Structures are given as structure tokens and as C-alpha cells.
Amino acid sequence: MxxxxxxxxxxxxxxxxxxxxxxxxxxxxxxxxxxxxxxxxxxxxxxxxxxxxxxxxxxxxxxxxxxxxxxxxxxxxxxxxxxxxxxxxxxxxxxxxxxxxxxxxxxxPSGLSTREAMIIGTAGFTAAQSVLALQRNGVLPEQGEVLVTGATGGVGSMGVKLLAHLGYQVVAVTGKLDQRNALRQAGATRVVSREEVSNDSTRPMLSAQWAGAIDTVGGQMLTSLLRGTQFGGCVTTCGLVAGAELNMTVYPFILRGISLCGVASAECPYPQRLAIWKRLSTDWKPRTLPHxxxxxxxxxxxxxxxxxxxxxxxxxxxxxxxx
Structure with a gap:
């Protein structure tokens, strides 16, 4: 208490x-x-x-x-x-x-123990919502790399595991590069520092590099992700530990047709909640859950x-x- x-x-x-x-x-x-x-x-x-x-x-x-x-x-x-x-x-x-x-x-769900359900928890549920948003917006494994920021955190680590389980090329973005091996074991194909991704220039757009991203930190990182996403890509956002401001132009949205999807787990409608937990207990249950x-x-x-x-x-x- x-x-x-x-x-x-x-x-x-x-x-x-x-x-x-x-x-x-x-x-x-x-x-x-x-x-x-x-x-x-x-x-x-x-x-x-x-x-x-x-x-x-x-x-x-x-x-x-x-x-x-x-x-x-x-x-x-x-x-x-x-x-x-x-x-x-x-x-x-x-x-x-x-x-x-x-x-x-x-x-x-019959496919989960209470312990497994809590390993997933709100973090895994939020990661699953993020993956669903990517899929709804046409981000498929064959379209290129998907970034996950805050990759050693709760949502980030579960996002890496889930995306890897579904066949995506996952780039784990982290400030804890000493955890490279753990992130690779979780399914990341590449591990990069947050400095390699975050770009504080004033350029309205950056080189198009990734098909999509799951962002858990917000701030300048989210701005950089949006400016560097490929045509038709999607970035999801669920955190603001690095800041709540979004300082950018609309150019990535109107010239590359990208989507920004907010993810809110607390008020997820009950039918959708049941459907997500069913998937997390069956075909979406990560094989690397214990990591x-x-x-x-x-x-x-x-x-x-x-x-x-x-x-x-x-x-x-x-x-x-x-x-």
C-alpha cells in the first residue's frame, strides 16, 4: 500500500x-x-x-x-x-x-497460466494492440524493418517478442546496449542505440528507412520515427516518458501517406479485449515468453x-x- x-x-x-x-x-x-x-x-x-x-x-x-x-x-x-x-x-x-x-x-484463456498472463499483462496487451494497428495499416513482415523503441522496457520487450514471433524484422532501439544479447534472444534482428534513430534536426522529413514502428517513449524519438517512415507506413505511440510534445510538420503524412496510431489499453472495449487475449493465448503467444x-x-x-x-x-x- x-x-x-x-x-x-x-x-x-x-x-x-x-x-x-x-x-x-x-x-x-x-x-x-x-x-x-x-x-x-x-x-x-x-x-x-x-x-x-x-x-x-x-x-x-x-x-x-x-x-x-x-x-x-x-x-x-x-x-x-x-x-x-x-x-x-x-x-x-x-x-x-x-x-x-x-x-x-x-x-x-485455456492457453495461459496466471503467471504467463501476468508476464504478458498490460505491457503485452498494449504491444498486441500496437501490432494490430500496424497490421490494419498494411505493415506486413515483407515490407521491411519495424522499429521498437524502449526495447528493454515492459511494452518494448513484449513488442520485440511478439513482432519476431509473427515473422517481422525487428530493430530494437535502446539506451541499454549492454542488453544486446537479451534483445537478440527475444527476437530482435538488429539492436541500435537511441542516438542512431533520434534526430533533432529541423528537416521536415528524413530518409525513408523503416516500414513501421512501435514507439513507447514519445518526444523527439517519436518525431524522428515519423519523419523516417517509408511511404504508407505506420507508427504507433503509447508512452511519453521522453516528452508529450510532437514538434514536426505534416509533410510525412501528406507526402508519404503515413499513419500515427495512438494505443490506449485501459479503456479497450470488452469484445476487443477478449479477442486480443484469445490471440495472446494461442497463435500470438510468444515462444520467448520467459526472456x-x-x-x-x-x-x-x-x-x-x-x-x-x-x-x-x-x-x-x-x-x-x-x-
Whole structure:
């Protein structure tokens, strides 16, 4: 639980009862959760993420239904919850028990364990949405390289794995070049530094180099990607750690016909959510799922939160609760 202590926030383990949980139709015994960038921001008491303190972070959870007043779920059902307000305005998955609205709950696909579902989590779900956007805009494996920025992060690492699994030539863009081998094992065909891609010139367009990109950082990197995308290509965006501004002209859009697609996972409509999880449990389930995964307990979680807040986190962090 994140609590206010004088002028700072503090993450600590607290004992609660079922009566302390927020309202909802479904009570779940959480087996696994995960750590995401929004969770790290929640641990800082970010008012754009959470409603009030004290607060329980964790925008992902997977486990077993304990109680349900909804006819859609029965005790013993294995389920997962990602997105909506979980871990934001609503207490989240870093707890052995959660209570949520039934409309947030997704039946766990038969092809996934609760641990695998949380390795994927919101990060993998967002990466899958990004790949779908590329495909909808005609970016196919035979059309050339696809860049993934922030490639050692949660969304980035899952994006590399998923694209490689689907046969794309993946260029992993990272500031952590010491992780080249890990990124190649995850499926990257090339690993380049972010300095090789980010271009702060004022030129309205750059040489057309890649068929598309999944951008997780925003700022100047996103501007550079858009200016260097081939005719008819597509760039998806889902993060802004490097900045929220987009300083560029419309030339790449009207002269090369490229597309910029925003990806928002929290409010993804339920039918689409079910369809994406089905794919992630079957033909889209990456073969390299175990790569770049750290598993921790609640007591070990604060160290990983610190690593994420200082830019040293790698891949996915899974939180073990009641396995």
C-alpha cells in the first residue's frame, strides 16, 4: 500500500480485511500481478494516476474467483483483470485479494497460466494492440524493418517478442546496449542505440528507412520515427516518458501517406479485449515468453519500483502473491 508520510509517499506491506476492499461484484484471490510504469507513478502518489491515499497499486491481476454476485462468474473460475481503473482510482492487484466490477473481469484463456498472463499483462496487451494497428495499416513482415523503441522496457520487450514471433524484422532501439544479447534472444534482428534513430534536426522529413514502428517513449524519438517512415507506413505511440510534445510538420503524412496510431489499453472495449487475449493465448503467444522476466514477492517489490523510477528496469517484473 502507498501511504502519505509527511511530504513524501511510502510503499509498505499492510494487513487488510475483505471489508476494507472497494465495491465490486467479484472477489478474486490474486496469484500473480506485475509492475508497470503506471504502478511506479502511483507509488510516487501521482495525482493523475491515483485518486487518493492510502492506495494499493497494481494495474494487472490474475487469480481465482472467491466470491461473485454476478452470474457470469463462479467461485473457482480462473480470471484476469487488466486496465480500466484497476490500480488507479480503484485499489489494484498488489494484494492477495481484490474486489472489482464484473465488467472488468476476463476469463483466463485455456492457453495461459496466471503467471504467463501476468508476464504478458498490460505491457503485452498494449504491444498486441500496437501490432494490430500496424497490421490494419498494411505493415506486413515483407515490407521491411519495424522499429521498437524502449526495447528493454515492459511494452518494448513484449513488442520485440511478439513482432519476431509473427515473422517481422525487428530493430530494437535502446539506451541499454549492454542488453544486446537479451534483445537478440527475444527476437530482435538488429539492436541500435537511441542516438542512431533520434534526430533533432529541423528537416521536415528524413530518409525513408523503416516500414513501421512501435514507439513507447514519445518526444523527439517519436518525431524522428515519423519523419523516417517509408511511404504508407505506420507508427504507433503509447508512452511519453521522453516528452508529450510532437514538434514536426505534416509533410510525412501528406507526402508519404503515413499513419500515427495512438494505443490506449485501459479503456479497450470488452469484445476487443477478449479477442486480443484469445490471440495472446494461442497463435500470438510468444515462444520467448520467459526472456527478460523478473519474479518477485511483495517484500521484494520496492527495489524493482526504485529501478523502474530511475530508468534501470529491464523487461517484465511479475509479482508472486498466492501461486
Amino acid at each position: 502507498v501511504e502519505q508520510v509527511e511530504q513524501t509517499t511510502r510503499l509498505e506491506i499492510t494487513s487488510l480485511t475483505l471489508h476494507d476492499l472497494p465495491a465490486g461484484e467479484v472477489t478474486i484471490a490474486v496469484e500473480y500481478s506485475s509492475l508497470n510504469f503506471k504502478d511506479a507513478m502511483a507509488c510516487q502518489g501521482h495525482r493523475g494516476i491515483i485518486g487518493s491515499l492510502p492506495h494499493v497499486p497494481g494495474i494487472d491481476a490474475a487469480g481465482v474467483v472467491l466470491e461473485s454476485t454476478s452470474p457470469d462468474y463462479q467461485p473457482g473460475n480462473r480470471v484476469l483483470v487488466t486496465g480500466y481503473d484497476l490500480g488507479q482510482k480503484h485499489w489494484g492487484g498488489w494484494a492477495q485479494r481484490i474486489r472489482v466490477p464484473a465488467t472488468w473481469v476476463v476469463p483466463l 527478460m522476466v523478473t519474479e518477485v514477492t511483495l517484500r521484494e517489490l520496492p527495489e524493482q519500483v526504485d529501478r523502474m523510477q530511475t530508468g534501470h528496469s529491464l523487461g517484465r517484473v511479475v509479482v508472486r502473491l498466492n501461486p
